[in-house]
Amino acid sequence: MSEIWYKKSMKPIGIFDSGIGGLTVLKEIQEEVPREDLVYFGDTARVPYGTKSKETITKFSLDNVRFLQNFDVKMVVVACNTAASLSLDVLKTSFSMPIIGVIEPGAKEALAATKNGRIGVIGTKATIGSGSYEACLKRLKPSLKVYSQACPLFVPFVEEGWLDGEVVTQVAKTYLEPLKTFGIDTLILGCTHYPLLSSVIRKTVGEEVSLVNSAEETAKEVRRLLTKLKAEAPRKKGNPETRFFVSDEPEQFRTLGERFLGRSITSVAKVGDYVRG
Amino acid sequence: MSEIWYKKSMKPIGIFDSGIGGLTVLKEIQEEVPREDLVYFGDTARVPYGTKSKETITKFSLDNVRFLQNFDVKMVVVACNTAASLSLDVLKTSFSMPIIGVIEPGAKEALAATKNGRIGVIGTKATIGSGSYEACLKRLKPSLKVYSQACPLFVPFVEEGWLDGEVVTQVAKTYLEPLKTFGIDTLILGCTHYPLLSSVIRKTVGEEVSLVNSAEETAKEVRRLLTKLKAEAPRKKGNPETRFFVSDEPEQFRTLGERFLGRSITSVAKVGDYVRG
Numbered sequence: 001m002s003e004i005w006y007k008k009s010m011k012p013i014g015i016f017d018s019g020i021g022g023l024t025v026l027k028e029i030q031e032e033v034p035r036e037d038l039v040y041f042g043d044t045a046r047v048p049y050g051t052k053s054k055e056t057i058t059k060f061s062l063d064n065v066r067f068l069q070n071f072d073v074k075m076v077v078v079a080c081n082t083a084a085s086l087s088l089d090v091l092k093t094s095f096s097m098p099i100i101g102v103i104e105p106g107a108k109e110a111l112a113a114t115k116n117g118r119i120g121v122i123g124t125k126a127t128i129g130s131g132s133y134e135a136c137l138k139r140l141k142p143s144l145k146v147y148s149q150a151c152p153l154f155v156p157f158v159e160e161g162w163l164d165g166e167v168v169t170q171v172a173k174t175y176l177e178p179l180k181t182f183g184i185d186t187l188i189l190g191c192t193h194y195p196l197l198s199s200v201i202r203k204t205v206g207e208e209v210s211l212v213n214s215a216e217e218t219a220k221e222v223r224r225l226l227t228k229l230k231a232e233a234p235r236k237k238g239n240p241e242t243r244f245f246v247s248d249e250p251e252q253f254r255t256l257g258e259r260f261l262g263r264s265i266t267s268v269a270k271v272g273d274y275v276r277g
Numbered sequence: 278m279s280e281i282w283y284k285k286s287m288k289p290i291g292i293f294d295s296g297i298g299g300l301t302v303l304k305e306i307q308e309e310v311p312r313e314d315l316v317y318f319g320d321t322a323r324v325p326y327g328t329k330s331k332e333t334i335t336k337f338s339l340d341n342v343r344f345l346q347n348f349d350v351k352m353v354v355v356a357c358n359t360a361a362s363l364s365l366d367v368l369k370t371s372f373s374m375p376i377i378g379v380i381e382p383g384a385k386e387a388l389a390a391t392k393n394g395r396i397g398v399i400g401t402k403a404t405i406g407s408g409s410y411e412a413c414l415k416r417l418k419p420s421l422k423v424y425s426q427a428c429p430l431f432v433p434f435v436e437e438g439w440l441d442g443e444v445v446t447q448v449a450k451t452y453l454e455p456l457k458t459f460g461i462d463t464l465i466l467g468c469t470h471y472p473l474l475s476s477v478i479r480k481t482v483g484e485e486v487s488l489v490n491s492a493e494e495t496a497k498e499v500r501r502l503l504t505k506l507k508a509e510a511p512r513k514k515g516n517p518e519t520r521f522f523v524s525d526e527p528e529q530f531r532t533l534g535e536r537f538l539g540r541s542i543t544s545v546a547k548v549g550d551y552v553r554g
Contacts, residue, residue, distance in 0.1 A: 044329075045329060052322060053529075055526065056525045153434070153437060156429070156430055157430070160429055166447060167444055167451075170447075248330050249329070249333065
Protein backbone atom coordinates (compact mmCIF):
# COMPACT_ATOMS: atom_id res chain seq x y z
CA MET A 1 0.00 0.00 0.00
CA SER A 2 1.60 3.29 -1.06
CA GLU A 3 1.75 6.08 1.43
CA ILE A 4 -0.08 8.50 -0.87
CA TRP A 5 -2.95 6.08 -1.33
CA TYR A 6 -3.12 5.46 2.37
CA LYS A 7 -3.25 9.13 3.19
CA LYS A 8 -6.02 9.86 0.69
CA SER A 9 -8.11 6.96 1.95
CA MET A 10 -7.99 8.32 5.49
CA LYS A 11 -9.43 11.70 4.52
CA PRO A 12 -13.07 12.49 5.18
CA ILE A 13 -15.84 12.92 2.64
CA GLY A 14 -17.38 16.41 2.58
CA ILE A 15 -21.13 16.88 2.17
CA PHE A 16 -22.96 20.17 1.90
CA ASP A 17 -26.54 21.30 1.69
CA SER A 18 -28.38 24.60 1.97
CA GLY A 19 -29.54 23.47 5.41
CA ILE A 20 -30.80 20.25 6.95
CA GLY A 21 -32.29 18.43 3.95
CA GLY A 22 -28.96 16.91 2.94
CA LEU A 23 -29.01 14.83 6.10
CA THR A 24 -31.21 12.34 4.19
CA VAL A 25 -28.23 11.90 1.83
CA LEU A 26 -25.73 11.72 4.68
CA LYS A 27 -27.79 8.96 6.29
CA GLU A 28 -27.61 6.81 3.15
CA ILE A 29 -23.88 7.46 2.80
CA GLN A 30 -23.33 6.35 6.39
CA GLU A 31 -25.14 3.10 5.60
CA GLU A 32 -23.42 2.51 2.27
CA VAL A 33 -19.82 3.29 3.33
CA PRO A 34 -19.91 2.99 7.12
CA ARG A 35 -16.16 3.24 7.69
CA GLU A 36 -15.82 6.70 6.16
CA ASP A 37 -15.36 9.89 8.16
CA LEU A 38 -17.85 12.54 7.10
CA VAL A 39 -17.97 16.33 7.39
CA TYR A 40 -21.41 17.86 6.84
CA PHE A 41 -21.96 21.55 6.29
CA GLY A 42 -25.46 23.08 6.30
CA ASP A 43 -25.68 26.71 5.19
CA THR A 44 -28.47 27.52 7.61
CA ALA A 45 -27.75 31.27 7.68
CA ARG A 46 -28.50 31.61 3.97
CA VAL A 47 -31.10 28.86 3.51
CA PRO A 48 -33.20 28.42 1.37
CA TYR A 49 -31.43 28.25 -2.00
CA GLY A 50 -34.44 27.11 -4.05
CA THR A 51 -35.95 30.57 -4.47
CA LYS A 52 -32.68 32.26 -5.45
CA SER A 53 -30.75 32.88 -8.66
CA LYS A 54 -28.11 30.74 -10.36
CA GLU A 55 -25.47 33.37 -9.67
CA THR A 56 -26.23 33.53 -5.94
CA ILE A 57 -26.56 29.74 -5.57
CA THR A 58 -23.21 29.28 -7.35
CA LYS A 59 -21.51 31.82 -5.11
CA PHE A 60 -22.87 30.09 -1.99
CA SER A 61 -21.84 26.64 -3.30
CA LEU A 62 -18.29 27.84 -3.97
CA ASP A 63 -18.13 29.19 -0.40
CA ASN A 64 -19.33 25.84 0.94
CA VAL A 65 -16.76 23.75 -0.92
CA ARG A 66 -14.03 26.17 0.19
CA PHE A 67 -15.14 25.58 3.77
CA LEU A 68 -15.01 21.80 3.31
CA GLN A 69 -11.51 22.12 1.86
CA ASN A 70 -10.37 23.06 5.39
CA PHE A 71 -10.88 19.38 6.25
CA ASP A 72 -8.80 18.19 3.30
CA VAL A 73 -11.79 16.18 2.05
CA LYS A 74 -11.13 13.49 -0.55
CA MET A 75 -14.50 14.03 -2.23
CA VAL A 76 -17.47 16.41 -2.04
CA VAL A 77 -21.12 15.42 -2.26
CA VAL A 78 -23.50 18.23 -3.20
CA ALA A 79 -26.47 16.91 -1.23
CA CYS A 80 -28.79 19.76 -2.24
CA ASN A 81 -30.77 19.34 -5.46
CA THR A 82 -30.84 23.10 -6.03
CA ALA A 83 -27.08 23.56 -5.58
CA ALA A 84 -26.36 20.48 -7.70
CA SER A 85 -28.74 21.66 -10.45
CA LEU A 86 -27.38 25.19 -10.65
CA SER A 87 -23.71 24.98 -9.70
CA LEU A 88 -22.24 21.49 -10.18
CA ASP A 89 -20.55 22.39 -13.48
CA VAL A 90 -18.84 25.43 -11.97
CA LEU A 91 -17.80 23.49 -8.86
CA LYS A 92 -16.24 20.74 -10.97
CA THR A 93 -14.13 23.20 -12.93
CA SER A 94 -13.19 25.20 -9.82
CA PHE A 95 -11.83 22.41 -7.60
CA SER A 96 -9.55 19.46 -8.14
CA MET A 97 -11.23 16.89 -5.88
CA PRO A 98 -14.07 14.72 -7.24
CA ILE A 99 -17.50 16.30 -6.76
CA ILE A 100 -20.75 14.35 -6.94
CA GLY A 101 -24.24 15.81 -7.23
CA VAL A 102 -27.60 14.22 -6.56
CA ILE A 103 -29.15 14.81 -10.01
CA GLU A 104 -27.54 12.10 -12.12
CA PRO A 105 -27.99 9.37 -9.50
CA GLY A 106 -31.66 10.34 -9.14
CA ALA A 107 -32.16 10.35 -12.89
CA LYS A 108 -30.54 6.90 -13.22
CA GLU A 109 -32.76 5.49 -10.51
CA ALA A 110 -35.85 6.91 -12.20
CA LEU A 111 -34.80 5.41 -15.53
CA ALA A 112 -34.45 2.02 -13.86
CA ALA A 113 -37.89 2.39 -12.24
CA THR A 114 -40.03 3.57 -15.15
CA LYS A 115 -41.88 1.10 -17.34
CA ASN A 116 -43.85 3.49 -19.54
CA GLY A 117 -41.08 6.08 -20.01
CA ARG A 118 -43.17 8.90 -18.47
CA ILE A 119 -41.34 10.47 -15.53
CA GLY A 120 -42.44 13.33 -13.28
CA VAL A 121 -39.99 15.61 -11.49
CA ILE A 122 -40.78 17.86 -8.54
CA GLY A 123 -38.38 20.30 -6.89
CA THR A 124 -37.75 23.88 -5.90
CA LYS A 125 -38.32 26.72 -8.36
CA ALA A 126 -34.60 26.95 -9.04
CA THR A 127 -34.18 23.20 -9.63
CA ILE A 128 -37.19 22.97 -11.93
CA GLY A 129 -36.25 26.21 -13.68
CA SER A 130 -32.78 24.85 -14.40
CA GLY A 131 -34.17 21.83 -16.27
CA SER A 132 -31.35 19.76 -14.78
CA TYR A 133 -33.29 16.51 -14.29
CA GLU A 134 -34.96 16.73 -17.68
CA ALA A 135 -31.61 17.31 -19.42
CA CYS A 136 -30.00 14.42 -17.56
CA LEU A 137 -32.89 12.02 -18.21
CA LYS A 138 -32.95 12.89 -21.92
CA ARG A 139 -29.20 12.34 -22.10
CA LEU A 140 -29.64 8.89 -20.58
CA LYS A 141 -32.56 8.03 -22.90
CA PRO A 142 -33.81 10.61 -25.41
CA SER A 143 -37.24 8.99 -25.84
CA LEU A 144 -38.29 9.60 -22.21
CA LYS A 145 -41.18 11.98 -21.55
CA VAL A 146 -40.44 14.26 -18.61
CA TYR A 147 -43.01 16.43 -16.79
CA SER A 148 -41.79 18.93 -14.21
CA GLN A 149 -43.49 20.86 -11.43
CA ALA A 150 -42.04 23.28 -8.87
CA CYS A 151 -43.52 22.80 -5.37
CA PRO A 152 -42.21 25.84 -3.48
CA LEU A 153 -44.47 25.42 -0.43
CA PHE A 154 -43.27 21.88 0.35
CA VAL A 155 -40.00 23.03 1.98
CA PRO A 156 -41.69 25.43 4.43
CA PHE A 157 -44.21 22.72 5.36
CA VAL A 158 -41.44 20.22 6.12
CA GLU A 159 -39.43 22.79 8.07
CA GLU A 160 -42.54 23.55 10.13
CA GLY A 161 -43.20 19.86 10.70
CA TRP A 162 -46.55 19.91 8.84
CA LEU A 163 -45.96 16.48 7.28
CA ASP A 164 -49.57 15.37 6.86
CA GLY A 165 -53.13 16.58 7.38
CA GLU A 166 -55.73 18.40 5.33
CA VAL A 167 -53.74 21.53 4.44
CA VAL A 168 -50.63 19.73 3.15
CA THR A 169 -52.80 17.25 1.27
CA GLN A 170 -54.64 20.10 -0.43
CA VAL A 171 -51.37 21.78 -1.44
CA ALA A 172 -50.01 18.44 -2.72
CA LYS A 173 -53.14 18.02 -4.86
CA THR A 174 -52.69 21.48 -6.36
CA TYR A 175 -49.11 20.70 -7.34
CA LEU A 176 -49.36 17.03 -8.29
CA GLU A 177 -52.73 16.45 -9.93
CA PRO A 178 -51.57 18.09 -13.20
CA LEU A 179 -48.64 15.61 -13.27
CA LYS A 180 -51.01 12.66 -12.82
CA THR A 181 -52.94 13.61 -15.95
CA PHE A 182 -49.75 12.96 -17.98
CA GLY A 183 -49.79 9.31 -16.94
CA ILE A 184 -46.40 9.25 -15.18
CA ASP A 185 -45.42 5.97 -13.53
CA THR A 186 -42.35 7.39 -11.75
CA LEU A 187 -41.89 10.58 -9.75
CA ILE A 188 -38.50 12.01 -8.81
CA LEU A 189 -38.58 13.73 -5.40
CA GLY A 190 -36.06 16.31 -6.56
CA CYS A 191 -35.50 18.04 -3.22
CA THR A 192 -34.04 16.47 -0.10
CA HIS A 193 -36.98 17.71 1.98
CA TYR A 194 -39.61 15.87 -0.03
CA PRO A 195 -39.03 12.30 1.24
CA LEU A 196 -40.49 13.52 4.54
CA LEU A 197 -43.75 14.22 2.68
CA SER A 198 -43.75 10.88 0.88
CA SER A 199 -46.91 9.57 2.54
CA VAL A 200 -48.92 12.62 1.41
CA ILE A 201 -47.30 12.53 -2.04
CA ARG A 202 -48.04 8.81 -2.38
CA LYS A 203 -51.68 9.34 -1.40
CA THR A 204 -51.97 12.06 -4.05
CA VAL A 205 -50.24 10.39 -6.99
CA GLY A 206 -51.41 6.84 -6.20
CA GLU A 207 -49.74 3.58 -5.19
CA GLU A 208 -48.84 2.68 -8.77
CA VAL A 209 -46.35 5.57 -9.14
CA SER A 210 -42.76 4.81 -8.02
CA LEU A 211 -41.29 7.55 -5.84
CA VAL A 212 -37.59 8.08 -6.42
CA ASN A 213 -35.30 10.02 -4.15
CA SER A 214 -31.68 10.51 -5.04
CA ALA A 215 -30.20 9.80 -1.63
CA GLU A 216 -29.78 6.04 -1.93
CA GLU A 217 -28.39 6.09 -5.46
CA THR A 218 -26.06 8.98 -4.59
CA ALA A 219 -24.65 6.92 -1.73
CA LYS A 220 -24.02 4.03 -4.13
CA GLU A 221 -22.27 6.44 -6.49
CA VAL A 222 -20.05 7.55 -3.59
CA ARG A 223 -19.05 3.93 -2.98
CA ARG A 224 -18.39 3.27 -6.68
CA LEU A 225 -16.21 6.35 -6.95
CA LEU A 226 -14.26 5.52 -3.78
CA THR A 227 -13.55 2.06 -5.20
CA LYS A 228 -12.54 3.45 -8.59
CA LEU A 229 -10.20 5.97 -6.97
CA LYS A 230 -8.88 3.40 -4.48
CA ALA A 231 -9.81 5.90 -1.79
CA GLU A 232 -11.93 3.75 0.54
CA ALA A 233 -11.22 4.08 4.24
CA PRO A 234 -9.03 1.14 5.31
CA ARG A 235 -10.54 -1.69 7.36
CA LYS A 236 -8.20 -1.03 10.27
CA LYS A 237 -9.17 2.60 10.57
CA GLY A 238 -10.50 3.75 13.94
CA ASN A 239 -14.17 4.46 14.57
CA PRO A 240 -15.75 6.60 11.87
CA GLU A 241 -16.58 10.18 12.79
CA THR A 242 -19.27 12.46 11.45
CA ARG A 243 -18.86 16.14 12.15
CA PHE A 244 -21.65 18.67 11.63
CA PHE A 245 -21.17 22.36 10.88
CA VAL A 246 -23.70 25.08 10.20
CA SER A 247 -23.58 28.80 9.44
CA ASP A 248 -26.41 29.79 11.81
CA GLU A 249 -27.25 28.84 15.39
CA PRO A 250 -26.65 25.07 15.87
CA GLU A 251 -29.51 24.19 18.22
CA GLN A 252 -32.34 24.47 15.68
CA PHE A 253 -30.33 22.38 13.22
CA ARG A 254 -29.77 19.70 15.84
CA THR A 255 -33.45 19.46 16.79
CA LEU A 256 -34.84 19.53 13.25
CA GLY A 257 -31.93 17.46 11.94
CA GLU A 258 -32.89 14.55 14.14
CA ARG A 259 -36.20 14.41 12.24
CA PHE A 260 -34.26 14.00 8.98
CA LEU A 261 -31.58 11.67 10.28
CA GLY A 262 -33.86 9.52 12.39
CA ARG A 263 -31.29 9.42 15.20
CA SER A 264 -29.86 11.83 17.73
CA ILE A 265 -27.14 14.32 16.81
CA THR A 266 -24.87 14.88 19.75
CA SER A 267 -23.21 18.05 18.64
CA VAL A 268 -23.15 20.63 15.89
CA ALA A 269 -20.72 23.53 15.57
CA LYS A 270 -21.28 26.94 14.13
CA VAL A 271 -18.63 27.60 11.51
CA GLY A 272 -15.43 28.70 13.19
CA ASP A 273 -15.32 25.92 15.77
CA TYR A 274 -14.46 22.25 15.52
CA VAL A 275 -16.84 19.90 17.31
CA ARG A 276 -17.44 16.20 16.80
CA GLY A 277 -20.99 14.85 16.46
CA MET B 278 -30.22 78.50 6.30
CA SER B 279 -26.87 77.11 7.38
CA GLU B 280 -24.87 75.11 4.88
CA ILE B 281 -24.61 72.10 7.18
CA TRP B 282 -28.35 71.99 7.64
CA TYR B 283 -28.89 72.30 3.93
CA LYS B 284 -26.54 69.47 3.13
CA LYS B 285 -28.10 67.10 5.63
CA SER B 286 -31.58 67.85 4.39
CA MET B 287 -30.61 66.92 0.84
CA LYS B 288 -29.42 63.45 1.81
CA PRO B 289 -31.58 60.39 1.16
CA ILE B 290 -33.32 58.22 3.73
CA GLY B 291 -32.13 54.61 3.79
CA ILE B 292 -34.58 51.74 4.22
CA PHE B 293 -33.74 48.07 4.48
CA ASP B 294 -35.62 44.83 4.71
CA SER B 295 -34.75 41.14 4.43
CA GLY B 296 -36.42 41.20 1.02
CA ILE B 297 -39.51 42.74 -0.52
CA GLY B 298 -41.83 43.10 2.48
CA GLY B 299 -40.38 46.46 3.49
CA LEU B 300 -41.83 47.97 0.34
CA THR B 301 -45.10 48.33 2.26
CA VAL B 302 -43.19 50.66 4.61
CA LEU B 303 -41.45 52.47 1.74
CA LYS B 304 -44.85 53.12 0.16
CA GLU B 305 -46.15 54.84 3.31
CA ILE B 306 -42.94 56.87 3.64
CA GLN B 307 -43.31 58.06 0.04
CA GLU B 308 -46.83 59.25 0.85
CA GLU B 309 -45.92 60.86 4.17
CA VAL B 310 -42.75 62.69 3.09
CA PRO B 311 -43.03 62.82 -0.70
CA ARG B 312 -40.09 65.16 -1.31
CA GLU B 313 -37.49 62.84 0.21
CA ASP B 314 -35.03 60.78 -1.79
CA LEU B 315 -35.09 57.14 -0.71
CA VAL B 316 -32.65 54.26 -1.02
CA TYR B 317 -34.16 50.82 -0.46
CA PHE B 318 -32.08 47.72 0.10
CA GLY B 319 -33.66 44.24 0.09
CA ASP B 320 -31.36 41.42 1.21
CA THR B 321 -32.90 38.93 -1.21
CA ALA B 322 -29.85 36.64 -1.29
CA ARG B 323 -30.16 35.88 2.43
CA VAL B 324 -33.92 36.16 2.91
CA PRO B 325 -35.76 35.09 5.06
CA TYR B 326 -34.55 36.39 8.42
CA GLY B 327 -37.54 35.24 10.47
CA THR B 328 -36.32 31.66 10.91
CA LYS B 329 -32.76 32.61 11.88
CA SER B 330 -30.89 33.44 15.07
CA LYS B 331 -30.37 36.81 16.75
CA GLU B 332 -26.64 36.63 16.04
CA THR B 333 -27.12 36.00 12.32
CA ILE B 334 -29.91 38.57 11.97
CA THR B 335 -27.74 41.18 13.72
CA LYS B 336 -24.77 40.45 11.46
CA PHE B 337 -26.98 40.80 8.36
CA SER B 338 -28.53 44.05 9.67
CA LEU B 339 -25.09 45.55 10.32
CA ASP B 340 -24.08 44.66 6.74
CA ASN B 341 -27.22 46.31 5.41
CA VAL B 342 -26.71 49.59 7.26
CA ARG B 343 -23.08 49.64 6.12
CA PHE B 344 -24.32 49.32 2.55
CA LEU B 345 -26.76 52.21 3.03
CA GLN B 346 -23.93 54.33 4.45
CA ASN B 347 -22.48 54.39 0.92
CA PHE B 348 -25.32 56.77 0.06
CA ASP B 349 -24.59 59.05 3.01
CA VAL B 350 -28.13 58.54 4.29
CA LYS B 351 -29.44 60.96 6.88
CA MET B 352 -31.56 58.31 8.59
CA VAL B 353 -32.16 54.56 8.42
CA VAL B 354 -35.52 52.83 8.66
CA VAL B 355 -35.40 49.15 9.60
CA ALA B 356 -38.49 48.13 7.65
CA CYS B 357 -38.30 44.47 8.67
CA ASN B 358 -40.02 43.47 11.89
CA THR B 359 -37.55 40.64 12.46
CA ALA B 360 -34.46 42.81 11.98
CA ALA B 361 -35.98 45.59 14.11
CA SER B 362 -36.92 43.14 16.87
CA LEU B 363 -33.54 41.42 17.06
CA SER B 364 -30.97 44.03 16.08
CA LEU B 365 -32.23 47.61 16.57
CA ASP B 366 -30.34 48.08 19.84
CA VAL B 367 -27.04 46.97 18.33
CA LEU B 368 -27.60 49.10 15.22
CA LYS B 369 -28.29 52.20 17.32
CA THR B 370 -25.06 51.78 19.26
CA SER B 371 -23.04 50.94 16.13
CA PHE B 372 -23.92 53.91 13.93
CA SER B 373 -24.21 57.63 14.46
CA MET B 374 -27.20 58.38 12.20
CA PRO B 375 -30.75 58.10 13.60
CA ILE B 376 -32.22 54.61 13.14
CA ILE B 377 -35.94 53.89 13.34
CA GLY B 378 -37.55 50.45 13.64
CA VAL B 379 -41.13 49.39 13.01
CA ILE B 380 -41.83 47.91 16.44
CA GLU B 381 -42.46 51.01 18.56
CA PRO B 382 -44.65 52.72 15.94
CA GLY B 383 -46.72 49.54 15.61
CA ALA B 384 -47.04 49.21 19.37
CA LYS B 385 -48.16 52.84 19.69
CA GLU B 386 -50.77 52.39 17.00
CA ALA B 387 -52.09 49.26 18.71
CA LEU B 388 -52.30 51.09 22.02
CA ALA B 389 -54.33 53.83 20.36
CA ALA B 390 -56.65 51.25 18.78
CA THR B 391 -57.41 48.93 21.70
CA LYS B 392 -60.43 49.51 23.91
CA ASN B 393 -60.26 46.42 26.11
CA GLY B 394 -56.46 46.38 26.53
CA ARG B 395 -56.13 42.89 25.03
CA ILE B 396 -53.73 42.93 22.07
CA GLY B 397 -52.65 40.08 19.83
CA VAL B 398 -49.31 40.03 18.01
CA ILE B 399 -48.40 37.83 15.07
CA GLY B 400 -45.00 37.64 13.38
CA THR B 401 -42.13 35.41 12.37
CA LYS B 402 -40.62 32.94 14.81
CA ALA B 403 -37.71 35.27 15.48
CA THR B 404 -39.92 38.33 16.07
CA ILE B 405 -42.29 36.48 18.40
CA GLY B 406 -39.40 34.71 20.13
CA SER B 407 -37.75 38.07 20.83
CA GLY B 408 -40.78 39.36 22.72
CA SER B 409 -40.11 42.80 21.21
CA TYR B 410 -43.73 43.90 20.74
CA GLU B 411 -44.79 42.61 24.13
CA ALA B 412 -41.91 44.44 25.87
CA CYS B 413 -42.68 47.66 24.00
CA LEU B 414 -46.42 47.49 24.69
CA LYS B 415 -45.86 46.82 28.40
CA ARG B 416 -43.44 49.74 28.54
CA LEU B 417 -46.10 52.00 27.04
CA LYS B 418 -48.80 50.66 29.36
CA PRO B 419 -47.99 47.94 31.89
CA SER B 420 -51.61 46.81 32.34
CA LEU B 421 -52.00 45.66 28.73
CA LYS B 422 -52.56 41.95 28.09
CA VAL B 423 -50.50 40.75 25.13
CA TYR B 424 -50.94 37.42 23.33
CA SER B 425 -48.38 36.37 20.74
CA GLN B 426 -48.36 33.78 17.96
CA ALA B 427 -45.69 32.97 15.40
CA CYS B 428 -47.12 32.34 11.91
CA PRO B 429 -44.13 30.96 10.00
CA LEU B 430 -46.10 29.74 6.97
CA PHE B 431 -47.61 33.15 6.17
CA VAL B 432 -44.44 34.50 4.51
CA PRO B 433 -44.08 31.57 2.08
CA PHE B 434 -47.77 31.86 1.19
CA VAL B 435 -47.42 35.58 0.40
CA GLU B 436 -44.22 35.04 -1.57
CA GLU B 437 -46.02 32.38 -3.61
CA GLY B 438 -49.01 34.68 -4.16
CA TRP B 439 -51.44 32.40 -2.30
CA LEU B 440 -53.29 35.33 -0.72
CA ASP B 441 -56.72 33.74 -0.28
CA GLY B 442 -58.54 30.46 -0.76
CA GLU B 443 -59.24 27.37 1.29
CA VAL B 444 -55.66 26.39 2.15
CA VAL B 445 -54.52 29.78 3.44
CA THR B 446 -57.79 30.18 5.34
CA GLN B 447 -57.20 26.83 7.03
CA VAL B 448 -53.64 27.82 7.99
CA ALA B 449 -54.88 31.17 9.29
CA LYS B 450 -57.46 29.36 11.45
CA THR B 451 -54.77 27.12 12.94
CA TYR B 452 -52.66 30.12 13.91
CA LEU B 453 -55.30 32.67 14.86
CA GLU B 454 -58.16 30.83 16.54
CA PRO B 455 -56.18 30.41 19.78
CA LEU B 456 -55.69 34.21 19.85
CA LYS B 457 -59.42 34.77 19.41
CA THR B 458 -60.16 32.81 22.55
CA PHE B 459 -58.24 35.43 24.56
CA GLY B 460 -60.74 38.11 23.53
CA ILE B 461 -58.29 40.42 21.75
CA ASP B 462 -59.80 43.52 20.11
CA THR B 463 -56.58 44.54 18.31
CA LEU B 464 -54.11 42.46 16.31
CA ILE B 465 -50.65 43.69 15.33
CA LEU B 466 -49.58 42.36 11.92
CA GLY B 467 -45.96 42.15 13.04
CA CYS B 468 -44.44 41.25 9.69
CA THR B 469 -44.42 43.37 6.57
CA HIS B 470 -45.78 40.47 4.50
CA TYR B 471 -48.94 40.07 6.53
CA PRO B 472 -50.93 43.08 5.28
CA LEU B 473 -51.22 41.20 1.99
CA LEU B 474 -53.14 38.49 3.87
CA SER B 475 -55.36 40.96 5.69
CA SER B 476 -58.59 39.81 4.07
CA VAL B 477 -58.02 36.20 5.19
CA ILE B 478 -56.85 37.37 8.61
CA ARG B 479 -59.90 39.61 8.98
CA LYS B 480 -62.25 36.77 8.02
CA THR B 481 -60.61 34.57 10.66
CA VAL B 482 -60.46 36.97 13.61
CA GLY B 483 -63.70 38.81 12.83
CA GLU B 484 -64.67 42.34 11.82
CA GLU B 485 -64.56 43.63 15.40
CA VAL B 486 -60.78 43.16 15.73
CA SER B 487 -58.64 46.13 14.59
CA LEU B 488 -55.74 45.09 12.39
CA VAL B 489 -52.63 47.20 12.95
CA ASN B 490 -49.64 47.28 10.65
CA SER B 491 -46.65 49.38 11.50
CA ALA B 492 -46.04 50.89 8.08
CA GLU B 493 -48.26 53.96 8.41
CA GLU B 494 -47.16 54.87 11.93
CA THR B 495 -43.50 54.29 11.03
CA ALA B 496 -43.85 56.76 8.16
CA LYS B 497 -45.31 59.32 10.58
CA GLU B 498 -42.39 58.73 12.91
CA VAL B 499 -40.01 59.41 10.00
CA ARG B 500 -41.73 62.74 9.38
CA ARG B 501 -41.65 63.68 13.08
CA LEU B 502 -37.96 62.86 13.33
CA LEU B 503 -37.09 64.78 10.15
CA THR B 504 -38.88 67.81 11.58
CA LYS B 505 -37.18 67.47 14.95
CA LEU B 506 -33.76 67.19 13.33
CA LYS B 507 -34.53 69.95 10.82
CA ALA B 508 -33.54 67.48 8.13
CA GLU B 509 -36.55 67.66 5.82
CA ALA B 510 -35.83 67.89 2.12
CA PRO B 511 -36.20 71.55 1.05
CA ARG B 512 -39.21 72.62 -0.98
CA LYS B 513 -37.07 73.71 -3.89
CA LYS B 514 -35.34 70.35 -4.19
CA GLY B 515 -35.59 68.57 -7.56
CA ASN B 516 -37.83 65.58 -8.19
CA PRO B 517 -37.55 62.94 -5.49
CA GLU B 518 -35.78 59.74 -6.42
CA THR B 519 -36.21 56.25 -5.06
CA ARG B 520 -33.45 53.79 -5.77
CA PHE B 521 -33.82 50.04 -5.23
CA PHE B 522 -30.98 47.64 -4.51
CA VAL B 523 -31.03 43.93 -3.82
CA SER B 524 -28.44 41.27 -3.06
CA ASP B 525 -29.87 38.63 -5.43
CA GLU B 526 -31.16 38.77 -8.99
CA PRO B 527 -33.25 41.95 -9.47
CA GLU B 528 -35.99 40.67 -11.79
CA GLN B 529 -37.86 38.57 -9.25
CA PHE B 530 -37.77 41.47 -6.78
CA ARG B 531 -39.16 43.81 -9.40
CA THR B 532 -42.06 41.53 -10.34
CA LEU B 533 -43.02 40.54 -6.80
CA GLY B 534 -42.25 44.04 -5.50
CA GLU B 535 -44.94 45.53 -7.68
CA ARG B 536 -47.46 43.42 -5.76
CA PHE B 537 -46.30 45.04 -2.52
CA LEU B 538 -45.88 48.55 -3.83
CA GLY B 539 -49.03 48.62 -5.93
CA ARG B 540 -47.22 50.40 -8.74
CA SER B 541 -44.54 49.58 -11.28
CA ILE B 542 -40.86 49.56 -10.37
CA THR B 543 -38.80 50.69 -13.32
CA SER B 544 -35.43 49.47 -12.24
CA VAL B 545 -33.63 47.58 -9.50
CA ALA B 546 -29.89 47.06 -9.21
CA LYS B 547 -28.00 44.17 -7.76
CA VAL B 548 -25.59 45.48 -5.18
CA GLY B 549 -22.46 46.76 -6.84
CA ASP B 550 -24.24 48.91 -9.41
CA TYR B 551 -26.05 52.22 -9.16
CA VAL B 552 -29.36 52.39 -10.97
CA ARG B 553 -32.29 54.73 -10.46
CA GLY B 554 -35.82 53.33 -10.12
